[in-house]
Amino acid sequence: MLNVESRFKTTRILRLSLVAPLVALCVCSKGSGKNDPTRASTVVPTAQAAAPAAAKVDTAGHRVALDLLTSRAYAILHRGGRMILDAGRVDFYKFVDGGWKGAWILGEKDGDRKVAYVAGTSASFSFPVDADGDGAMGKALSDVQLSLVLRSLAPRQRLSVFANEKPVVTLDDVGQERASYDVTLPASTLRLGENRIRLTFRNAAAMAANRRSAAAIESIEIGPPRPAPAEPPAGRGLPAPAVADIGGVKKPAITIPEASRLSYYVQLPAKAKLALSYAATQPGVTAQVRVARDGAAPVVVFEGPAAQRFADGAWDLSAQGRQAVRVDLVARGGGIAWAEPRVLVPGAVPAPPPERKFERVYVWMIDTLRADKVSLYNPKTNVKTPNYSAFGAQATRFLWAQVQGTWSLPSQASMLTGVYPSVHRAIEHESKINARLPIAPEIFKKAGFRTGLFSSNGYVSSKWGFGRGFDENRNFVRENLPNGADYLWATAKKWILPLRDKPHFVYLAVIEPHVIYNPKKEFLKLYWDKPYNGPIKPVLTGIQLGKIKQGKLKVNDTDKAYLEALHNAEITQSDTSFGVFLADLKAAGLYDTSAVIVISDHGDEFWDHGDCGHAQAPHQELVHVPFMIHAPGLLPPGRAIETEVEAMDLAPTVLELAGIPIPESMQGRSVLGAALDEIAYSPSTSMTQNGTMARGIKSGRYRLIHSGVAKMKLFDEIEDPRELDDLAGKRVIALRHMRNLLALQVGFENQWKKRVWGSPASPNEAFYDANDK
DSSP: OOOHHHHHHGGGSOOGGGOOSOEEEEOOOOOOGGGOTTSOOOOOOOOOOOOOOBOOOOOTTEEEEEETTTTGGGEEEEETTEEEEETTSGGGGGGTGGGTTTTEEEEEEETTEEEEEEEBTEEEEEEEEOOSSSSSSTTSOOOEEEEEEEEESSSSEEEEEEETTEEEEEEEEEOSSOEEEEEEEOGGGOOSEEEEEEEEESOOEEOGGGOEEEEEEEEEEEESOOOOOSSOOOSOSOOOOEEEEETTEEEEEEEESSSEEEEEEEEOOTTOEEEEEEEESSSSEEEEEEEEETTSOOEEEEEEEEOSSOEEEEEEOGGGTTSEEEEEEEEESSOEEEEEEEEEEESOOOOOOOOOOOSEEEEEEETTOOGGGSTTTOTTOOOOOHHHHHHHHHSEEETTEEOSSSSHHHHHHHHHHOSOHHHHOOOSTTOOOOTTSOOHHHHHHHTTOEEEEEEOSTTSSGGGTOOTTOSEEEETTTTTOOOSHHHHHHHHHHHHGGGTTSOEEEEEEEOTTSSSOOOOHHHHTTTOOSOOOSSOOGGGHHHHHHHHHHTSSOOOHHHHHHHHHHHHHHHHHHHHHHHHHHHHHHHTTOGGGSEEEEEESOOOEESTTSOEESSSSOOHHHHEEOEEEEOTTTSOTTOEEOSOEEGGGHHHHHHHHTTOOOOTTOOSOOSHHHHTOTTOOOOOOEEEEETTTEEEEEETTEEEEEEETTEEEEEETTTOTTOOSOOTTTOHHHHHHHHHHHHHHHHTTTTOOHHHHEETTEEOHHHHHHHOO
């Protein structure tokens, strides 16, 4: 048996030399009208279309974009028409949103059994329902059986089951021995799309670590009734990939021993192709590959007999590119092995970044600049940013950088520690960065760099733990000095220029356009050229914004427009100071041999979603920021990267730019690899933590905001960049895809290290080795 590392290494490299003539079929034309995938719509249950005529698909010159073996945590398994939820495995996370706000204790053991514990007396899980013929529903909504394998932790237990908050049944005398309980879920309590089951128990018992739990749940099945088993079933969950030896050919595969459906909810890249091998484990098996998307009938791209030997197939899915789809791998009549399933895109695997070390690294951190205020990110903006835009046009810029907090303290702490706010713990007004975490300047200093902090943000100071490792530590707010970007840079320049021939790292945290919104008149007149007699006073906007948020100061549309004009003027004022910064670097001969990074810590809302300022829900106006890197001789100038990156990736990035090893503590990873990727695409996610109130994740064209049980909002960033149309009830395939990503993202938010486990959108085997053995 091959070890894990070698077992799956072949899924990253196309073994084209071994591929027999491909069974290659082409997905038909794009939908239109009501079936247009870019229109909001519900699932369309319909009969399967016949597989189209064979057409050869060329996979030469392609690379793996998504390995479906290592993405198996997102696959939903049906066996014999019953959906299987294995509560003791990481597979279960996708049904409970990673356990966040869902009242579960995950990844536990009850004796020798892997289980999930109900936290307290009530917990819920969600699962998708379709009527595509071979899932839990069959071809129409119907009564189904819910089978729970569990044991109570408390005596005299009672369990009440609710489906979509409709009462189903109450079971008395739930025992403390492991047993299977079967419940009928009436069709009237279910719906196509997402469904939520709530389990409420009467009693809970004490556990270790001051926890309480009502029950240990081992597995859940949903589907047509089955004869009551003599013993509770075991081992029906998704099998781990293993090398399948069929007909003398060995391939890493997921092997399912009976008729089944394996459904992957994925977001396909442009020009995507699906490739895999399949082989029956017994005679009389039919294989089917099907693709479903919101608002359209499922399309069968392949259907045919599966022999007891491996056959290779590849199918063009470019018509579904840049959309969320459900890819169904169906076996009828018996067991099947699905080997090396993968999504391909044109291109070669990128080479590692060339060795290029910079002895001078400058970070220009702009407080409160949202991406859509910069023309390179939003050509429709009226805000003038000629210097930021000119810099970005000659730098490598990341189109979808997301911050990890919705206000300065948690966000900038993540930038310098490379971890999520829940790890650095600077998430309250009086909380400091976890003192056990190294921050970037400490690491630079140990590597022989001089380090300087010049900050106009009161939080970015020694009081909150930012001073560690800085040789020069200036905070102009706390020193009661002018704190505009022009003064900040003039002060920093005096410290930097004498060090021009020595390695140094400088973090310049400029305050504009953060409140107070008090721009110079020359900039304000660009956005407001008429008298204003309302209540807004520029020098008081810091206080007034708080009063507006609290409802203590009423403002009308004119007042709102004036506030935004003040903010826009401050952006242009900041841009002007940035132009001086660049000019001075060039005059000193530093610009062409230094790495310069521009980034922001968050944006401000101007009633985009009914509020103003920041520190609220993680919508794009608060969390989508510019992120641009000038690294001459290393990164291509003028390149735009679509892959999601996170602001916490800043710390590992600046260390790699300087040739300094990245510490194990950092959860982020350097963005240099993404910047040098020829196709600028790999499945990725970014997450924002808004304290204990909400989590927001972005992946591809979608953003999901989770603020509590049954409180999900889904947005399409391409169709709806201002996030005004919540699609959670309209695009159920996209919603399930994003909920799957959310599950691992928040379920392991304190442990996930992208350099070790890959992205939560495409985890590697190291993730399973650590969490699913």
